[in-house]
Amino acid sequence: MAITHNLGYPRIGRNRELKTALERYWRGERDREALEETGRSLRQAHWKQQERLDWQPVGDLSFYDQMLDMSFLLGNLPPRFAADGFGLDNYFRVARGGTTADGTSIEAAEMTKWFDTNYHYIVPEFHRDSRFSLHTEALLTQIEEARSDGMQPKPVIVGPLSYLWLGKAKDGVDRLTLLDALVPIYEELFARFDAADIAWIQVDEPALVMDLPPEWQAAFERVYTRLANAPVKRLLATYFGPLRDNLHLACRLPVDGLHLDAVRAREEVARIIDWLPAGKVVSLGVVDGRNIWKSDLTALLDWLEPFHERLKDDLWLAPSCSLLHVPMDLEAETGLDAEIRSWLAFARQKLEELEILSTALNEGRADVADALRKNALAMESQRWSLRVHKEAVKTRAAAVTGDLESRGQPYRERAALQASAFNLPLFPTTTIGSFPQTAEIRRTRRAYRSGQLDDGGYRLAMQTEIEHCIHEQEALDLDVLVHGEPERNDMVEYFAEQLEGFAFTRNGWVQSYGSRCVKPPILYGDVHRAEPMTVEWIRYAQSLTNKPVKGMLTGPVTLLNWSFVRVDQPRSESCLQLALAVRDEVLDLEREGVSIIQIDEAALREGLPLRRSDWDGYLRWAVRAFRVAANGVDDRTQIHTHMCYSEFNDIIEAIAAMDADVVTIETSRSAMELLDVFEAFEYPNAIGPGIYDIHSPLVPTVERMTELLCQAAARIPAERLWVNPDCGLKTRDWNEVKPALANMVEAARRLRSLQREAA
Numbered sequence: 001m002a003i004t005h006n007l008g009y010p011r012i013g014r015n016r017e018l019k020t021a022l023e024r025y026w027r028g029e030r031d032r033e034a035l036e037e038t039g040r041s042l043r044q045a046h047w048k049q050q051e052r053l054d055w056q057p058v059g060d061l062s063f064y065d066q067m068l069d070m071s072f073l074l075g076n077l078p079p080r081f082a083a084d085g086f087g088l089d090n091y092f093r094v095a096r097g098g099t100t101a102d103g104t105s106i107e108a109a110e111m112t113k114w115f116d117t118n119y120h121y122i123v124p125e126f127h128r129d130s131r132f133s134l135h136t137e138a139l140l141t142q143i144e145e146a147r148s149d150g151m152q153p154k155p156v157i158v159g160p161l162s163y164l165w166l167g168k169a170k171d172g173v174d175r176l177t178l179l180d181a182l183v184p185i186y187e188e189l190f191a192r193f194d195a196a197d198i199a200w201i202q203v204d205e206p207a208l209v210m211d212l213p214p215e216w217q218a219a220f221e222r223v224y225t226r227l228a229n230a231p232v233k234r235l236l237a238t239y240f241g242p243l244r245d246n247l248h249l250a251c252r253l254p255v256d257g258l259h260l261d262a263v264r265a266r267e268e269v270a271r272i273i274d275w276l277p278a279g280k281v282v283s284l285g286v287v288d289g290r291n292i293w294k295s296d297l298t299a300l301l302d303w304l305e306p307f308h309e310r311l312k313d314d315l316w317l318a319p320s321c322s323l324l325h326v327p328m329d330l331e332a333e334t335g336l337d338a339e340i341r342s343w344l345a346f347a348r349q350k351l352e353e354l355e356i357l358s359t360a361l362n363e364g365r366a367d368v369a370d371a372l373r374k375n376a377l378a379m380e381s382q383r384w385s386l387r388v389h390k391e392a393v394k395t396r397a398a399a400v401t402g403d404l405e406s407r408g409q410p411y412r413e414r415a416a417l418q419a420s421a422f423n424l425p426l427f428p429t430t431t432i433g434s435f436p437q438t439a440e441i442r443r444t445r446r447a448y449r450s451g452q453l454d455d456g457g458y459r460l461a462m463q464t465e466i467e468h469c470i471h472e473q474e475a476l477d478l479d480v481l482v483h484g485e486p487e488r489n490d491m492v493e494y495f496a497e498q499l500e501g502f503a504f505t506r507n508g509w510v511q512s513y514g515s516r517c518v519k520p521p522i523l524y525g526d527v528h529r530a531e532p533m534t535v536e537w538i539r540y541a542q543s544l545t546n547k548p549v550k551g552m553l554t555g556p557v558t559l560l561n562w563s564f565v566r567v568d569q570p571r572s573e574s575c576l577q578l579a580l581a582v583r584d585e586v587l588d589l590e591r592e593g594v595s596i597i598q599i600d601e602a603a604l605r606e607g608l609p610l611r612r613s614d615w616d617g618y619l620r621w622a623v624r625a626f627r628v629a630a631n632g633v634d635d636r637t638q639i640h641t642h643m644c645y646s647e648f649n650d651i652i653e654a655i656a657a658m659d660a661d662v663v664t665i666e667t668s669r670s671a672m673e674l675l676d677v678f679e680a681f682e683y684p685n686a687i688g689p690g691i692y693d694i695h696s697p698l699v700p701t702v703e704r705m706t707e708l709l710c711q712a713a714a715r716i717p718a719e720r721l722w723v724n725p726d727c728g729l730k731t732r733d734w735n736e737v738k739p740a741l742a743n744m745v746e747a748a749r750r751l752r753s754l755q756r757e758a759a
């Protein structure tokens with residue numbers, strides 16, 4: 001009998017009930033009991049949807065984040081919060097920041113991306129004197145709940161090595177030295193599971209798909225040997241990639257079962273089954289937990305049947321990873337095109353696929369003949385659909401040659417041409433694109449979408465916003481202006497909606513962090529641009545001022561990385577098609593006389609593969625896509641790009657290879673850490689390190705920004721230094737933005753006069 005189980009389920013709820021409940025609780029509109037009740041009823045509903053599996057995950061429905069749950073389970077709070085104990089309110093304070101009794105604010109724990117997903121976890125903090133203690137009450141209650149709901153609970157926890165690996169040493173402590181304190185806590189935890197009559201637990205060790213130093217590999221062996229006599233059976237779960245050099249290690253560990261991501265590590269499965277000692281459970285994550293396409297069930301069965309022959313009861317089937325990373329239920333998507341919809345599977349549908357697979361293996365394919373036939377039809381329809389395949393797009397992409405990628409002359413010559421064309425001052429000031437998205441703007445967009453406002457009314461309202469934005473920027477005396485992006489609710493969705501080849505869900509929410517969710521577009525087919533997407537707005541903005549207005553676009557790599565992408569062709573191929581679509585827009589803008597164009601690549605870095613040795617391959621096609629999008633312009637046209645992160649050092653050469661004339665980049669939160677890069681590598685083009693932290697409501701002073709600029713000017717030649725905020729201003733209020741930008745402009749003036757004095 002093949003066994004079915006699940007690694008984790010989406011938490012946020014069919015209609016984002018958890019989001020609503022959390023935010024109400026945080027605003028003080030609902031009490032703790034009401035929040036707990038929402039948690040309880042969501043768990044119940046979600047288990048119900050998983051009831052046909054042999055094992056249901058328990059402990060995956062976190063109120064904020066599963067790593068933060070682990071920190072509380074293991075009694076590891078940042079010292080600044082430790083005095084306030086392990087209650088729910090302190091839990092939220094660690095996640096979101098808080099205040100002490102006397103009102104001074106305490107910084108929230110750091111948050112960072114969970115592997116290569118768009119989910120963010122709360123980073124555990126470690127210190128030389130970190131101590132651990134066990135707090136199992138919440139988890140044990142949930143186990144009881146699951147049982148009383150008729151489930152077969154399999155608690156899900158993060159293993160000790162991944163917990164340490166994903167955390168941050170605050171005082172330089174070698175995290176591995178903490179294992180001696182940590183492992184006994186896990187031993188005690190396992191004993192409590194045993195006392196609660198638990199048979200199997202899932203111990204997540206996704207660190208095994210990363211490049212691990214030898215001492216970490218050795219620690220895996222040591223720790224799991226120590227835990228070998230635990231009274232509960234341990235399923236060690238790895239996901240998000242192949243094991244490669246950790247493969248032998250993973251097979252050797254004395255655990256009772258091993259879960260593999262059979263989507264991303266498919267080529268390792270046969271070998272692992274060969275090597276694993278008999279009697280160990282092999283859990284194959286055959287259904288893709290990272291994407292929204294149906295599985296090809298017949299092909300999977302062809303592949304699985306021989307394994308099942310051999311392993312029998314020891315073969316388990318699951319999604320590749322937690323289903324946290326896909327939307328919950330396709331049933332809700334009544335607005336999708338029926339054909340496209342027939343190709344999709346969200347969390348619930350993925351579990352149905354597991355059930356079909358296990359029935360076919362256990363009872364024979366005949367028992368699910370109908371389901372298999374339907375699945376095969378969907379596969380066929382997707383394979384040949386004219387919605388997917390556009391010959392003209394493929395032909396054009398295939399014909400892309402190197403000359404499409406390069407500007408006419410090298411940067412220095414272009415810069416000279418541009419300098420005389422724009423006549424900008426030294427240290428030119430600009431912003432990243434968006435200005436405050438007021439309630440009024442959002443109301444207008446909503447009214448337009450729902451049909452309450454017609455085209456004319458909408459255009460007029462947006463023009464009024466643009467006019468306001470241009471006037472404010474002129475009053476502030478910024479040098480390069482923007483239109484302010486009032487018409488965009490999201491930098492990816494806005495473009496995806498205007499491109500052929502994308503589909504959209506109504507309710508396809510995926511958790512990004514805490515109560516925040518995103519609704520990624522679905523890139524299902526060959527992509528092309530039917531008509532101009534931004535020209536009208538930029539043209540209008542430019543008509544209002546004599547200063548240059550920047551055209552504002554989202555780049556191909558970011559459009560790709562923030563969408564669910566088709567898997568029938570390499571990502572690089574889809575990216576190139578996106579690049580050509582953006583290129584068309586760039587050239588249209590240029591034809592309209594827009595001579596500064598920014599192409600945002602906010603998400604370039606997060607597409608980096610998990611293994612270092614795969615970076616080059618990715619960066620090569622990503623950079624090429626950007627170049628194809630950007631570099632068709634005349635040498636007098638100035639290309640900007642923007643990036644939202646400061647870990648810039650390890651990809652600086654790739655960023656230089658993009659050859660944008662100007663790159664604006666987030667830095668101020670990390671106090672110009674970025675500038676260290678320039679010690680080792682001279683970035684050849686112009687750069688604007690952000691000096692105004694837009695994530696904070698604080699208005700930075702002229703002095704502070706001048707200081708940051710002076711630091712930058714010490715490393716970057718004056719004629720290549722720009723002055724700008726970290727990122728777009730859309731989440732801020734005008735009453736924060738105006739004084740902050742006024743100070744920024746003043747800081748640039750000060751720098752200019754310092755420069756004159758020095759000369």
Ligand code: GLN
Binds near residue numbers: 643
């Ligand atoms: N141009 C976009 C804006 O200003 C860039 C957003 C981003 O980098 N995340 O909003």
Ligand code: ZN
Binds near residue numbers: 432602642726
């Ligand atoms: Zn940004």
